[in-house]
Amino acid sequence: MSGGVNAAFLPWQGELLTQALELKKQQRLPHAVLIDSASDQDISAFVHYLSRLLLCDAPQKLSTCESCEACRMLQSGTYADFNYVTLEPNDKTNKLSKNIKIEQIRKLIHEVSLTARYTRLKIAAIYPAEAMNNSSANALLKTLEEPGAGVLLLLVTHNKGRIPITLRSRCQVWNIKAADKNQAMTWLANQDMEQDEAVRHLDYANGDPVLALNLMQQGYASLVDEFKSNFSRFIRGELSVAVLCKELRGFESPLLRRLINRILSAYCYQMSGANAEAGAEVPQDRATIQALLQLQQQAQHNLQVEENNLDLQLQLEDVLISLKQILTRRTV
Numbered sequence: 001m002s003g004g005v006n007a008a009f010l011p012w013q014g015e016l017l018t019q020a021l022e023l024k025k026q027q028r029l030p031h032a033v034l035i036d037s038a039s040d041q042d043i044s045a046f047v048h049y050l051s052r053l054l055l056c057d058a059p060q061k062l063s064t065c066e067s068c069e070a071c072r073m074l075q076s077g078t079y080a081d082f083n084y085v086t087l088e089p090n091d092k093t094n095k096l097s098k099n100i101k102i103e104q105i106r107k108l109i110h111e112v113s114l115t116a117r118y119t120r121l122k123i124a125a126i127y128p129a130e131a132m133n134n135s136s137a138n139a140l141l142k143t144l145e146e147p148g149a150g151v152l153l154l155l156v157t158h159n160k161g162r163i164p165i166t167l168r169s170r171c172q173v174w175n176i177k178a179a180d181k182n183q184a185m186t187w188l189a190n191q192d193m194e195q196d197e198a199v200r201h202l203d204y205a206n207g208d209p210v211l212a213l214n215l216m217q218q219g220y221a222s223l224v225d226e227f228k229s230n231f232s233r234f235i236r237g238e239l240s241v242a243v244l245c246k247e248l249r250g251f252e253s254p255l256l257r258r259l260i261n262r263i264l265s266a267y268c269y270q271m272s273g274a275n276a277e278a279g280a281e282v283p284q285d286r287a288t289i290q291a292l293l294q295l296q297q298q299a300q301h302n303l304q305v306e307e308n309n310l311d312l313q314l315q316l317e318d319v320l321i322s323l324k325q326i327l328t329r330r331t332v
């Protein structure tokens, strides 16, 4: 139940489940909860599991009984008192919408205002809640002010700060903590990741084990290695920017963004003298550091907005050319 990728929940999510079940037992569940996840990895499976656990008539520890009426109906997708609102694909392009639309929220409010069909809680979950636009948030506000009896509204987010304060202030906040080092290493070992690989990928993923696993499965380490050697040749003038970028073409945009951000951060860090090993030799050249920081900001912005892969390639070339200019200007 707690180990694999396909498990109902991840070990570091268990604490929140325990807390939620305890509140239910004591009949102290609030009407509205803001669930804030420290990780930016998808937690839709967790939201569904939490809902199923709260609706189950006879949960055993952190498991659903799978035999009560609620469990059976939830399994077959016919449970009417659970509503889940998320980003929907566009009819024409099939691309996932960037916003949760007002119509979706109106429909949810309508559902929530109907009399409960069963005697249990009525759960409505919105994920990612930060994707609601202003009009959606405003529409929801009234429901938060006067929630129906037995309604539990879950606003689920990776970024609490992006939820309007008017909504936030009406919710109890539940945090899903980040995995600690031990939990992360144990979990990755359970996914058959070698220890040194786990350490390396956790570093790439800033300590997030799910992201570390994703990065390994996408071959991020080989991308980093290959890029490093090509990049030094590019700096020495042995490789053109076009060839350098051509090598990157097979990788997904989020991986490339991550790589570029990491490289720029590493240079900023090194040049600022914060790196003790390099500190002695690297001149702390203010102009260079400033140019690097500026490039990093610009790259973060430009690479983020590029959805189209061809545009992303062009932006990448731009960033790498600028980086080369900054680095070679310094050493000349």
Ligand SMILES: [Zn+2]
Residues within 6 Å of the ligand: 055, 056, 057, 058, 059, 064, 065, 066, 067, 068, 069, 070, 071, 072
């Ligand atoms: Zn059950």
